[in-house]
Amino acid sequence: MIATTLITYAQAIVLGLLQGVSELFPISSLGHSVIVPKLLGWDIHQNDPYFLSFLVATHLATAIVLFLFFLRDWVRIVKGLGRSLRDRGIAPDDTDAKLGWLLVVGTIPAGILGLLLEHKLRSVFASPESAAIFLALNGVLLYGAELLRRRATQTETDDDARIARQVGFPQSFAVGAAQALALVPGFSRSGATMAGGLLVGLSNRDAARFAFLLATPIIGAAAILKLPELFGHQGDGVRGQALAGSLCSAVTAYFAVRFLLRFFESNRLTPFAIYCLAAGVTCAIVIPFL
Amino acid sequence: MNTRSPIVVGLAVLVGVVLVALAIVYWVEPASSLPSFMPGHQAGSAHHHVKHGIASFLVGAAVLVFAWFQTGKKHAV
Numbered sequence: 001m002i003a004t005t006l007i008t009y010a011q012a013i014v015l016g017l018l019q020g021v022s023e024l025f026p027i028s029s030l031g032h033s034v035i036v037p038k039l040l041g042w043d044i045h046q047n048d049p050y051f052l053s054f055l056v057a058t059h060l061a062t063a064i065v066l067f068l069f070f071l072r073d074w075v076r077i078v079k080g081l082g083r084s085l086r087d088r089g090i091a092p093d094d095t096d097a098k099l100g101w102l103l104v105v106g107t108i109p110a111g112i113l114g115l116l117l118e119h120k121l122r123s124v125f126a127s128p129e130s131a132a133i134f135l136a137l138n139g140v141l142l143y144g145a146e147l148l149r150r151r152a153t154q155t156e157t158d159d160d161a162r163i164a165r166q167v168g169f170p171q172s173f174a175v176g177a178a179q180a181l182a183l184v185p186g187f188s189r190s191g192a193t194m195a196g197g198l199l200v201g202l203s204n205r206d207a208a209r210f211a212f213l214l215a216t217p218i219i220g221a222a223a224i225l226k227l228p229e230l231f232g233h234q235g236d237g238v239r240g241q242a243l244a245g246s247l248c249s250a251v252t253a254y255f256a257v258r259f260l261l262r263f264f265e266s267n268r269l270t271p272f273a274i275y276c277l278a279a280g281v282t283c284a285i286v287i288p289f290l
Numbered sequence: 291m292n293t294r295s296p297i298v299v300g301l302a303v304l305v306g307v308v309l310v311a312l313a314i315v316y317w318v319e320p321a322s323s324l325p326s327f328m329p330g331h332q333a334g335s336a337h338h339h340v341k342h343g344i345a346s347f348l349v350g351a352a353v354l355v356f357a358w359f360q361t362g363k364k365h366a367v
Contacts (some may be wrong), residue, residue, distance in 0.1 A: 088362020108352055115341040
């Protein structure tokens with residue numbers, strides 16, 4: 001029962017609250033889960049098996065919240081996928097089917113790269129110092145995306161119709177592959193997808209919506225794949241903390257997605273870019289002295 | 291994108307089936323029993339490459355879906 005002394009309920013609650021926000025805000029949840037324990041002087045390390053089990057639970061909670069938040073959309077999307085399979089093609093006016101296949105095409109590269117590279121990248125870049133540097137680079141990426149964004153004329157009034165019209169399958173594949181950046185602690189999955197969305201001509205709001213839809217299967221699948229670790233011996237002594245952290249993560253994830261969809265109606269990625277750059281540079285300077 | 295060649299469909303089905311079959315091999319056989327040309331082969335290892343299997347299955351399924359769409363009516367998307 002060594003794990004109970006390694007992660008307390010207070011730490012679990014703080015990390016859970018942080019996970020729910022930072023997974024959906026384009027500021028890298030993995031980077032924050034590496035940097036924050038170091039800043040607070042906690043003896044928690046990214047690659048400790050019990051901590052990975054804890055993260056699995058909080059990620060699963062975030063994925064469930066995202067799925068439930070967009071439940072009506074997912075029902076329409078799955079029906080659209082079914083229609084297109086039945087008809088062996090996507091009808092030009094079938095927005096749900098097009099969006100569904102865009103999500104499938106975007107999820108495949110992210111899933112494969114995640115499956116094959118996750119362990120190696122996490123092992124190599126697990127230090128708080130490197131996470132801080134990559135967090136700063138994440139800020140540069142977000143700011144660059146705002147500078148280089150394409151501005152397309154939008155005629156559709158429906159969110160999904162706009163996304164389906166603006167994003168092609170090659171673009172969706174590229175945006176999905178960009179999610180692999182998030183395997184490196186410091187880079188943000190939602191940041192990479194939102195940046196990709198802006199580059200193909202989506203508005204900030206549509207890019208955020210596409211990012212959240214794209215994130216749900218990946219975060220959920222990754223968590224489900226590792227769920228046996230939580231219920232195996234690696235989860236011994238940490239399941240209670242994982243449950244507490246997951247509940248906190250679910251609450252903040254819900255408010256984060258609500259806030260961000262409203263925020264991006266009239267705002268840009270720039271504030272998050274500034275935060276990542278400032279926090280990353282500051283942490284990169286401070287952490288070596290801790 | 292209006293060309294739908296039977297060769298492309300046949301090739302896609304073949305690749306899809308092979309990839310799904312490889313996925314099953316990854317799930318069933320330990321790393322030591324995998325053919326040496328397959329990524330993940332490791333002499334003496336009892337480890338099952340579950341993730342390699344999932345990756346192979348996903349790509350295989352995607353290729354099969356592509357083949358399925360190629361046999362349908364033409365839509366301008």
